Amino acid sequence: MTATVPAPAPGPAGTDAGRFQRDDWGSAFRNVGVELSEVPLTAARGAIPADLQGTLYRNGPGRLERGGHWVHHPFDGDGMITALRFDGGQVCLTNRFVRTEGYLAEEQAGRFLYRGVFGTQKPGGPLANAFDLRLKNIANTHVVRLGDQLLALWEAAEPHALDPDTLETRGISLLDGVLRKGDAFSAHPRFDPGHHGAPRMVTFGVKAGPRSTVRLMEFAVEDDPAAGVKAGQLLSERRDSFNGFAFLHDFAITPNWAVFLQNAIAFNPLPYVTGHKGAAQCLQSKPGGQAKFWLIPRDSGTFAGQPPRIVDAPDGFVFHHLNAWEDEAAVVVESIYYSDFPSIGPEQDFRAIDFDLLPEGLLEQCRIDLDAGTVRTTRLSERCCEFAMVNPAREGLPFRYAWMAVAERETGNDPLQAIKKLDLEQGERHVWSAAPRGFVSEPVMVPRPGASAEDDGWVLVPVWNGARCGSDLVILEAATMAEQAVLELPLAIPYGLHGSWDQA
Ligand code: CO
Numbered sequence: 038m039t040a041t042v043p044a045p046a047p048g049p050a051g052t053d054a055g056r057f058q059r060d061d062w063g064s065a066f067r068n069v070g071v072e073l074s075e076v077p078l079t080a081a082r083g084a085i086p087a088d089l090q091g092t093l094y095r096n097g098p099g100r101l102e103r104g105g106h107w108v109h110h111p112f113d114g115d116g117m118i119t120a121l122r123f124d125g126g127q128v129c130l131t132n133r134f135v136r137t138e139g140y141l142a143e144e145q146a147g148r149f150l151y152r153g154v155f156g157t158q159k160p161g162g163p164l165a166n167a168f169d170l171r172l173k174n175i176a177n178t179h180v181v182r183l184g185d186q187l188l189a190l191w192e193a194a195e196p197h198a199l200d201p202d203t204l205e206t207r208g209i210s211l212l213d214g215v216l217r218k219g220d221a222f223s224a225h226p227r228f229d230p231g232h233h234g235a236p237r238m239v240t241f242g243v244k245a246g247p248r249s250t251v252r253l254m255e256f257a258v259e260d261d262p263a264a265g266v267k268a269g270q271l272l273s274e275r276r277d278s279f280n281g282f283a284f285l286h287d288f289a290i291t292p293n294w295a296v297f298l299q300n301a302i303a304f305n306p307l308p309y310v311t312g313h314k315g316a317a318q319c320l321q322s323k324p325g326g327q328a329k330f331w332l333i334p335r336d337s338g339t340f341a342g343q344p345p346r347i348v349d350a351p352d353g354f355v356f357h358h359l360n361a362w363e364d365e366a367a368v369v370v371e372s373i374y375y376s377d378f379p380s381i382g383p384e385q386d387f388r389a390i391d392f393d394l395l396p397e398g399l400l401e402q403c404r405i406d407l408d409a410g411t412v413r414t415t416r417l418s419e420r421c422c423e424f425a426m427v428n429p430a431r432e433g434l435p436f437r438y439a440w441m442a443v444a445e446r447e448t449g450n451d452p453l454q455a456i457k458k459l460d461l462e463q464g465e466r467h468v469w470s471a472a473p474r475g476f477v478s479e480p481v482m483v484p485r486p487g488a489s490a491e492d493d494g495w496v497l498v499p500v501w502n503g504a505r506c507g508s509d510l511v512i513l514e515a516a517t518m519a520e521q522a523v524l525e526l527p528l529a530i531p532y533g534l535h536g537s538w539d540q541a
Pocket of ligand 1: 357
């Protein structure tokens, strides 16, 4: 007699025992269909801290499909801003798309009229796309407060200015004549908390080519009537040129230096020009290429006016830095390293990517000895991470704690599902996890007003909740990673990029 052993029932598509479900992850890719104004929210769990006073601004792609056509990469989606205003234990939500020229035209047409940098093509194949090199400024990467403006940032073009309260788009801003039409303006400003007195916003613009020029700019973030300075005013700038095609998404600052990492990357524009690929898909690791640290002296620092220092950097690819700081012997920078440049080819669907085939981001510390021209690298964590930050008061300075989005499992590449606090002095770590059905975007650390401890405050985490197909905002205690409150937002927001906290 033989017994028939049934084959194990297949799990839901994409299930990998113990790991996330692919459908939960993929359910975040959708269009935002509503714009809400000042909607009061209540905590689904816990209580909103009464001393959390200010506004969390988030930016990210909110429109991923038009007329049945999907963007090739979510980074090509139109910028949508969400504001969560906290006041005395109450919170209100407002969201608006940035009314860019491209967004308005495509809304009216009901289809894509522009190609996207990450490979989205207009309908009609290469013939319809060849030689159309118009950029659609999609304003989808970051959002920061500067003076009386809220700036929606996208690194390849000028910022869009919005009303900080209503989020209505005022239009492209040239920042009182600082920029010319079409100038690139980074989506990664760094906020100097007051290294030389008053706090500043430090940022840059890149003109890339066979030789690339970096324009470093420092802006006042507070009015100083005694000095005749207004918030938003340009305080200093310099331009430096370097050999090679510069691909600079982020940078880091110390009191004396602006630290750039020029990845060993090559740009072959031909498939872009001929309509086969998006511009960013034409970036490739350069075999045998040498990455470089470019250190540009800040005008407020000891080395003002001196030429930049250039030092060979380790292999690998970096989008984001955690922080940088100085001691007597070195400039130290912590960055998230990938073993290769991750890109999505023209034939691939981003919703079907295989996480196991993509390199994971790993936190590394590089100690740059400027006198010797050498770099020593130390791995700080083995867990796949992205979107790391320090307490904003430690920006550019030695620090003890970092908060970052991480994968649920200890090694290997996966979607980001948890938030980790890393203690760089003791090596201790605390993790809060949204797994198995939640997926996190960038955490923002907010210090408690008047706090003296570096880890006293909160971490605000946008979470895609796959169980209810909606977005949550989770408030964690920064010191312990204990959950303080969960807000179920009346919005389903696709995975976002960057955000910032504006203290009331
Ligand atoms: Co970024």
